[in-house]
Amino acid sequence: MEITADAREQGLARPSLSWMRVVGHIGRLALGLIFLASGVLKAVDPAEFAHQIAGYGIIGPQLARLTAPALIVFEIALGVALVAGVRPLLTATASILLLLAFIAIEAYGIAAGRTESCGCFGAYLKRTPGEVIVEDFLFIGLALLAILGLRGWAGARPGRAAVILVAALCLSTAFVIASPSLPIDDVVTRLRAGRTLADLDLAARLPQLAQGRHLVALIDVTDPRAAEIAAALDALASGSGAPPVIGLTPSSEQEIDAFRWTVVPAFEIKSVDRDVIKRLYRKLPRFFVLDSGRVVAVYDGAPPGARDLLSSESS
Amino acid sequence: MKFHERSWRAPGLLPIAALALLAPGVARAQALAPGMVCKPNYDYSVEVDGQFPKNATFYQGSDPGMYFVDVPACKNGLLMDMKARKVTAVPRDLVKAVDGGLQLASAVPPTSAAYALAVDQSVVKFEAEDKKVRILRCLDRPPIVGAVDVDTLVADRPEYREGMRAYAPNAASIASLDKYPKKVQIDAFFATWCPHCKEYMPKFLRAMSEVKNPNLKVNLYGVPKGFGTAPGPWQGRNVNYIPTIIVKVEGKEITRLASQPGAVPETELADILKAVN
Numbered sequence: 237m238e239i240t241a242d243a244r245e246q247g248l249a250r251p252s253l254s255w256m257r258v259v260g261h262i263g264r265l266a267l268g269l270i271f272l273a274s275g276v277l278k279a280v281d282p283a284e285f286a287h288q289i290a291g292y293g294i295i296g297p298q299l300a301r302l303t304a305p306a307l308i309v310f311e312i313a314l315g316v317a318l319v320a321g322v323r324p325l326l327t328a329t330a331s332i333l334l335l336l337a338f339i340a341i342e343a344y345g346i347a348a349g350r351t352e353s354c355g356c357f358g359a360y361l362k363r364t365p366g367e368v369i370v371e372d373f374l375f376i377g378l379a380l381l382a383i384l385g386l387r388g389w390a391g392a393r394p395g396r397a398a399v400i401l402v403a404a405l406c407l408s409t410a411f412v413i414a415s416p417s418l419p420i421d422d423v424v425t426r427l428r429a430g431r432t433l434a435d436l437d438l439a440a441r442l443p444q445l446a447q448g449r450h451l452v453a454l455i456d457v458t459d460p461r462a463a464e465i466a467a468a469l470d471a472l473a474s475g476s477g478a479p480p481v482i483g484l485t486p487s488s489e490q491e492i493d494a495f496r497w498t499v500v501p502a503f504e505i506k507s508v509d510r511d512v513i514k515r516l517y518r519k520l521p522r523f524f525v526l527d528s529g530r531v532v533a534v535y536d537g538a539p540p541g542a543r544d545l546l547s548s549e550s551s
Numbered sequence: 552m553k554f555h556e557r558s559w560r561a562p563g564l565l566p567i568a569a570l571a572l573l574a575p576g577v578a579r580a581q582a583l584a585p586g587m588v589c590k591p592n593y594d595y596s597v598e599v600d601g602q603f604p605k606n607a608t609f610y611q612g613s614d615p616g617m618y619f620v621d622v623p624a625c626k627n628g629l630l631m632d633m634k635a636r637k638v639t640a641v642p643r644d645l646v647k648a649v650d651g652g653l654q655l656a657s658a659v660p661p662t663s664a665a666y667a668l669a670v671d672q673s674v675v676k677f678e679a680e681d682k683k684v685r686i687l688r689c690l691d692r693p694p695i696v697g698a699v700d701v702d703t704l705v706a707d708r709p710e711y712r713e714g715m716r717a718y719a720p721n722a723a724s725i726a727s728l729d730k731y732p733k734k735v736q737i738d739a740f741f742a743t744w745c746p747h748c749k750e751y752m753p754k755f756l757r758a759m760s761e762v763k764n765p766n767l768k769v770n771l772y773g774v775p776k777g778f779g780t781a782p783g784p785w786q787g788r789n790v791n792y793i794p795t796i797i798v799k800v801e802g803k804e805i806t807r808l809a810s811q812p813g814a815v816p817e818t819e820l821a822d823i824l825k826a827v828n
Contacts, residue, residue, distance in 0.1 A: 439813075440811075440812035440813030441812045441813075443813075470615075489673070489688050489690060489746065490672065490673035490688065490691070491673070492673075493672075493673035493674075493688060494670070494672050494673045496633075497633055497670040497673070497675055498670055500615060500616040500633045500634050501615070502615035502616075507746070
């Protein structure tokens with residue numbers, strides 16, 4: 237609480253939370269929550285964020301794999317710092333610099349002809365580069381409000397601020413490292429039992445899956461394990477009563493052909509636009525059984541056994 | 552169904568068989584069981600000695616890994632066995648047309664010539680009857696670039712011809728377009744290397760071919776890869792995606808159509824024109 241000079245002179249200690257100060261806090265909290273949400277959504281699938289960074293063509297895939305987790309941790313820490321009021325002017329200024337860097341990258345993407353979605357909020361929330369630039373300018377507006385409104389406000393005490401920052405860095409780093417192994421695919425992807433083809437955005441693309449039972453394999457045909465997976469699926473499909481198998485992949489048509497001609501799978505493989513299929517997995521391979529266009533079972537990492545398929549039928 | 556005896560792959564015969572396969576026409580083919588049905592697959596193109604002959608067709612067999620290649624200039628049909636990595640000459644009298652496809656009418660004689668095939672990334676290549684044959688994605692053919700008319704397009708690109716043939720436009724939308732009174736110019740920018748165009752454009756072209764209204768004029772432009780920087784009629788038109796169908800009524804651009812899964816182009820166009828009218 238601050239005491240104004242006039243109030244002190246008059247001996248009347250009363251709060252002087254001006255409108256600007258309130259607006260500054262709103263800007264700080266809003267920006268902090270945005271960075272926090274953005275960082276956590278990216279942390280859910282750091283590999284995808286690395287892929288998206290590499291997609292800009294500014295740095296290579298290997299450097300992107302290192303940059304992505306660092307950027308995620310930084311964003312989460314910045315978000316926590318803003319929310320907790322750690323060095324508010326410094327964190328708001330850092331936010332502006334980060335947002336300007338994002339705008340510059342998006343502008344480069346547009347200039348280079350990149351039209352697909354960015355990775356600003358992870359893989360599961362899609363906007364175009366133009367939308368992102370507009371949003372980033374709005375976020376810069378929030379940061380400016382925080383700077384203008386919080387002048388003279390020191391924020392959290394240094395000792396507490398240090399503890400908050402260290403905790404945020406440690407926890408976010410741990411989350412980024414652990415998240416690919418956490419069993420959260422059903423929560424963070426669209427693919428789960430009960431979903432329909434339309435929910436998966438596949439109804440118009442693969443209308444043939446709307447009828448009957450199908451085992452759908454989400455695979456990366458460039459994965460060295462793909463041949464082994466194809467052999468397992470071929471064996472599965474040859475069993476009596478087994479549903480027909482179809483492979484869906486984010487790989488290119490050329491990669492599918494290279495796989496088709498060398499491995500010679502007995503099932504059809506189709507390329508699906510990456511921004512559509514990516515919403516169905518964090519890690520490949522993933523498998524699911526469709527019955528009359530509705531997902532009845534999902535299997536991660538390996539094809540289901542014949543017994544699993546039977547049990548999914550009875551369920 | 553098994554098509555091949557495997558005895559020729561016995562270890563002792565393997566080097567001889569390999570040598571024989573490298574000499575076209577010398578190897579003895581395995582006996583092939585009859586009955587396999589092959590359906591044309593227009594996703595692939597057949598290149599023969601660097602050209603793409605009309606009516607050279609790639610067929611997908613009903614058995615996994617089995618394909619049939621019909622090159623009109625070849626005396627025989629060519630049966631590709633991807634598992635055995637070889638191509639067998641099939642006398643044409645053993646192949647009969649059935650229900651839009653082909654069927655091997657009887658067993659291929661074991662004396663038929665066989666040829667080695669090689670896989671180079673996404674391309675299958677072999678040499679048969681002194682002709683160099685490559686099987687590649689139709690999207691990987693050299694693109695059509697610049698202004699093109701529908702007849703030239705469908706004559707050169709079977710995937711467009713067959714896509715048009717398979718599509719049944721919405722009759723009510725065609726009737727609505729037939730009655731449209733204003734001058735409409737449609738500039739369609741598409742690419743023969745673009746999978747979305749391959750899905751969408753045949754529908755659009757079939758629909759436009761059904762419209763008998765002289766007020767509707769369609770201009771087709773094939774776009775090259777890297778069209779953002781390549782010179783051509785797409786420049787200065789704000790064409791960022793393909794396909795982009797620019798619709799002008801009385802000289803004024805009113806909308807752009809683009810490919811969407813499950814799109815019905817004639818209905819979309821008819822609805823927009825009706826709203827404008």
